Amino acid sequence: MRSRVYLLITAVAYVASGCRAITGCDAIGYPGIDIAVRDAQNGLPAASSAILTAAGRDKFGDTVTVSEAMPAAADNNTHFTILHGRAGVYALQISKEGYHTWTRSEAHVGERGCRTETLHLTAALEPL
Numbered sequence: 419m420r421s422r423v424y425l426l427i428t429a430v431a432y433v434a435s436g437c438r439a440i441t442g443c444d445a446i447g448y449p450g451i452d453i454a455v456r457d458a459q460n461g462l463p464a465a466s467s468a469i470l471t472a473a474g475r476d477k478f479g480d481t482v483t484v485s486e487a488m489p490a491a492a493d494n495n496t497h498f499t500i501l502h503g504r505a506g507v508y509a510l511q512i513s514k515e516g517y518h519t520w521t522r523s524e525a526h527v528g529e530r531g532c533r534t535e536t537l538h539l540t541a542a543l544e545p546l
Contacts (some may be wrong), residue, residue, distance in 0.1 A: 450501030463496035474508030
C-alpha cells in the first residue's frame with residue numbers, strides 16, 4: 419500500500435509540474451539563436467522576406483539543418499529565433515533579395531545545466 423501511495427504522489431507531482439519534477443528541466447522553450455536582422459546602411463529592420471539557414475552539429479553529435487523564411491508581411495518581426503533546446507555549433511546564412519548574403523561560420527550555442535543559453539546576434543545586411 420505504501421508504494422502505491424508514493425507512486426500516486428510522484429505521478430501527481432510530475433503532471434502538476436508540467437513534467438519538470440522528474441527531469442528538473444524546462445529547456446524546450448529557450449531558443450538557441452536569436453538573430454536581429456537589420457539593413458546595414460540605415461539600421462532599419464530587414465527581416466521581411468529573408469531566409470535563414472543554420473547547419474551544424476548539436477551537443478549529441480547529430481547533424482542539424484534548419485531553414486526558415488520570414489514572411490513578406492513581417493515588417494514588425496525583426497528577429498529569427500531558432501534551434502530551441504539544441505546546444506551545438508552551427509554555420510549561419512541569411513539571404514535576401516537586394517542584399518549581400520550574411521554569414522557566420524561558427525555560432526556556438528551553449529547550455530547551462532539543461533537550459534540552452536541563447537546566442538544573441540545582429541545580422542547587418544549590406545545592400546547590393
